[in-house]
Amino acid sequence: MQNKNIKQNNMKKILSLVMAMMCITMAHAYESPYNNLGTALNKPFKVKGGAGIVQFASAFNNVLPIEMETAMIDRKGGYISYAEEGDGCYNVNMCIWNRKDGKKLFVVSYYINENVPTGTAAGKCSKYHYNALRKGFSPDFKYLCNTGFRSYLYNAQTATLEPMAEFPVNQLPRTGAENDAYFMNLPQTGKDITLIMGLEDETSYHTLVWNGMGWTLAQEPSARVYIKDSTPTNVRIAPKGTIVATLNNNDMIVVDRCENGWMHIASNDYETGDAQEAVFKNVGEKWVHRSTLASNWQGGVEKLLYSSPNKISAVVARFEGIDDENEIKEILDLRNGMIKVRTHSGIVGWADTSLLCGNSLTTCP
Numbered sequence: 001m002q003n004k005n006i007k008q009n010n011m012k013k014i015l016s017l018v019m020a021m022m023c024i025t026m027a028h029a030y031e032s033p034y035n036n037l038g039t040a041l042n043k044p045f046k047v048k049g050g051a052g053i054v055q056f057a058s059a060f061n062n063v064l065p066i067e068m069e070t071a072m073i074d075r076k077g078g079y080i081s082y083a084e085e086g087d088g089c090y091n092v093n094m095c096i097w098n099r100k101d102g103k104k105l106f107v108v109s110y111y112i113n114e115n116v117p118t119g120t121a122a123g124k125c126s127k128y129h130y131n132a133l134r135k136g137f138s139p140d141f142k143y144l145c146n147t148g149f150r151s152y153l154y155n156a157q158t159a160t161l162e163p164m165a166e167f168p169v170n171q172l173p174r175t176g177a178e179n180d181a182y183f184m185n186l187p188q189t190g191k192d193i194t195l196i197m198g199l200e201d202e203t204s205y206h207t208l209v210w211n212g213m214g215w216t217l218a219q220e221p222s223a224r225v226y227i228k229d230s231t232p233t234n235v236r237i238a239p240k241g242t243i244v245a246t247l248n249n250n251d252m253i254v255v256d257r258c259e260n261g262w263m264h265i266a267s268n269d270y271e272t273g274d275a276q277e278a279v280f281k282n283v284g285e286k287w288v289h290r291s292t293l294a295s296n297w298q299g300g301v302e303k304l305l306y307s308s309p310n311k312i313s314a315v316v317a318r319f320e321g322i323d324d325e326n327e328i329k330e331i332l333d334l335r336n337g338m339i340k341v342r343t344h345s346g347i348v349g350w351a352d353t354s355l356l357c358g359n360s361l362t363t364c365p
Helices: 003-027 036-039 053-059
Strands: 072-074 079-086 088-098 103-115 142-156 160-163 182-185 192-198 201-212 216-217 224-228 231-235 243-247 251-259 263-265 268-273 278-279 287-289 304-305 314-321 328-335 338-343 348-352
Touching: 036 251, 053 072, 053 079, 079 103, 088 182, 103 182, 201 278, 251 328, 304 338
Parallel strands: none
Antiparallel strands: 072 079, 079 088, 088 103, 103 142, 142 160, 182 192, 192 201, 201 216, 224 251, 231 243, 231 287, 251 263, 251 268, 263 287, 268 278, 304 314, 304 348, 328 338, 338 348
């Protein structure tokens, strides 16, 4: 009987110790107060007192608070920038655009960097965090970065900011790397927006161009290519659309994006095969199929081919000299200032468009 009591007491002590250890572990767990920020921003906001930048910002005060006394406010330009330093950093930018239909479009961009104590147990990251952190962070992870942006259309009848569709960030390449993130610089002047992908030195810059109603993702820089078809190449008003012009072998054009194998011609000017300036008679949209296009490498510079259309993905090939093996055999795609090619040796990869020479008679040294 006495041995049984001793065993029961020992079990109680063990259970107490386990519970205490669990409490210590729980005490060191860190949950971001901004985990549900994306969900909170994906709802309408009621506006009081007018339709200016201060009134719009005040509508968000419970979700993204701003101290108006210390914020940079441009009432006429419809711009607010607010930042505070402390245990991490907190930065919020807000802007208003006047659409051509008379309605107001409001954008909010945020960057929140939380310092996390070393040794903290894994926390939970919201799916609305634009950086590609996994569901938790490692014990040696020193900060949690929460970035994002939302756009809203102002309904004057109900005095409500109604959430719009997200920006076209899905057109940008995602590497899945832990440092992959999106940052948006809202302009105090002008209407276009700069979108930054990545962190520190591994960044790429993209422009969201204002079109009067919203934004489209610019595909610059463009690529210089030439026609490799011995017969006249059809130029169409849309992919598989009506023929509006023709191009001859070695004619040189500039393309800026690719859709389902069709390349969009960026300008109305081009060069003929004998390097004479020419102009399309049709000033509208112009498309050619990628199978009719070719380009060369520039000479004298190192060429890097990446696995994805960004410079933070794996390098699949590296060379400087140009020979029959690494010459471009086929152009496959064009995105975010990078072109996807297949070499004669069979290597497929993405290269910066600045490495191309769109002239069949030279390597553009």
